[in-house]
Amino acid sequence: MAPERLKAPRGTFDVLPADGERRRSLRTAAERLLGGAGYAAFESPVFEDTALFARGVGESTDIVSKEMFTFEDQGGRSLTLRPEGTAGACRAYIEHGMHKRPAPVKLSYWGPFFRHETPQAGRYRQFAQVGAEALGSDDPSLDAELVLLLAELLEQAGVAQLRLRLSSLGDAPTRAAYGEELRAHLRAREHELSDEVRARIDQNPLRAFDSDHPGTRAVMADAPLLVDRLGEADAEHFATVRALLDDAGLAYDLDPTLVRGLDYYTRTVFEFESAALGAQRGVGGGGRYDGLVAQLGGPPTPGVGWAAGIERILLAAAAAGGDEQPEAEPTVYVAVAKPEAARRAFGLARALRLGVDARVELEQAGRSLKGQLKHADRVGARAVVIVGETIEVKDMRSGEQRSARDEHELMRLVMGP
Numbered sequence: 001m002a003p004e005r006l007k008a009p010r011g012t013f014d015v016l017p018a019d020g021e022r023r024r025s026l027r028t029a030a031e032r033l034l035g036g037a038g039y040a041a042f043e044s045p046v047f048e049d050t051a052l053f054a055r056g057v058g059e060s061t062d063i064v065s066k067e068m069f070t071f072e073d074q075g076g077r078s079l080t081l082r083p084e085g086t087a088g089a090c091r092a093y094i095e096h097g098m099h100k101r102p103a104p105v106k107l108s109y110w111g112p113f114f115r116h117e118t119p120q121a122g123r124y125r126q127f128a129q130v131g132a133e134a135l136g137s138d139d140p141s142l143d144a145e146l147v148l149l150l151a152e153l154l155e156q157a158g159v160a161q162l163r164l165r166l167s168s169l170g171d172a173p174t175r176a177a178y179g180e181e182l183r184a185h186l187r188a189r190e191h192e193l194s195d196e197v198r199a200r201i202d203q204n205p206l207r208a209f210d211s212d213h214p215g216t217r218a219v220m221a222d223a224p225l226l227v228d229r230l231g232e233a234d235a236e237h238f239a240t241v242r243a244l245l246d247d248a249g250l251a252y253d254l255d256p257t258l259v260r261g262l263d264y265y266t267r268t269v270f271e272f273e274s275a276a277l278g279a280q281r282g283v284g285g286g287g288r289y290d291g292l293v294a295q296l297g298g299p300p301t302p303g304v305g306w307a308a309g310i311e312r313i314l315l316a317a318a319a320a321g322g323d324e325q326p327e328a329e330p331t332v333y334v335a336v337a338k339p340e341a342a343r344r345a346f347g348l349a350r351a352l353r354l355g356v357d358a359r360v361e362l363e364q365a366g367r368s369l370k371g372q373l374k375h376a377d378r379v380g381a382r383a384v385v386i387v388g389e390t391i392e393v394k395d396m397r398s399g400e401q402r403s404a405r406d407e408h409e410l411m412r413l414v415m416g417p
């Protein structure tokens, strides 16, 4: 009996070559953009002590209470596959004394993250994020710079129908006082609310802003807004962020009802949505987290950053017709005219790979010469090097064929005029 075939676990996926190339070109664009603004490449482990996320992301969030892949290692320690990257970046900042470096410390990352969510289009249990964090300064220009970098990345990636929601949460005491004020407002008109909102007044009064229920909407129309309750410094900080975005000509919706699924945010919060995506419309988001490093045992350190989902970026770009393959690199194909020439062809392919700025492919599947030329055409080769008694270079556009006496001449012919 044939052995049972196994499949990738629910909510995970394989990245096959066409998608792999799109991801690679997105990663290259992100690295260029973020590197150009001083965000150095950063990596942290894929698993961390469970306590990091419990303390960093917040026990009451969906992420920590329901969605973490947590396991015990052989030594009985509780570890968790990282559901997000900010807590790990702050842990590393503290662990390596990065506060001694000139501020701001700018980090960027790309890698896998894990959340035990119900899988659907754009929502997976393993997904990839690109992210950027700036630690050690509360300068509002960092908030604006980061928002603009994400806008630029999404635009370069071809994400369609984008909307930027922007708000400020102020500091923790402001938020707590506001929560009480909002609860009081909801309780005073409890009979007008939907059952669902009424049941969640204590846990999550902000949810009421998202309701479609007519009675609830009427109550929310004159609910107090957190942005109107900001302290002077927080209000000024937010005004500067907005002014910088205005100067840059980036449109945004001020949305006092924006709630993010992580507890660490203070001051600026933002989220980019793409209407091309359906239910999972959040492509990327973030904000300021001025209390997080201290909360994790480090020195008081402000921070701000964002993360964006790679799969959602590519889905939203595809919806806008942006899923054609990135332009292929110029390709040179090394063909083997007869079996005795295979060894020489192997050496020449290696020399070409080191010497020319092109992708070099070698015949490695035992095709006939005719089959090889057809294959070279299929992979879009610009030139074919035919290795037999002699070395011939065939220009695939003109059809012209020339002999190379040695490796040096081969390089010259392959690179063209």
Ligand code: HAM
Binding pocket: 083, 084, 085, 086, 115, 117, 122, 123, 124, 125, 126, 127, 128, 129, 131, 132, 133, 261, 262, 282, 283, 284, 285, 286, 287, 288, 289, 304, 305, 306, 307, 308, 309, 310, 311, 312
């Ligand atoms: P987040 O909003 O939880 O923020 O996630 C950022 C992005 O990751 C989302 O906008 C979405 O594109 C993608 N994403 C999240 N969950 C999934 C999933 N299950 N499947 C596919 N994509 C998903 C954070 O993670 C914060 N660490 C962002 C941040 C950085 N804030 C400050 N610094």
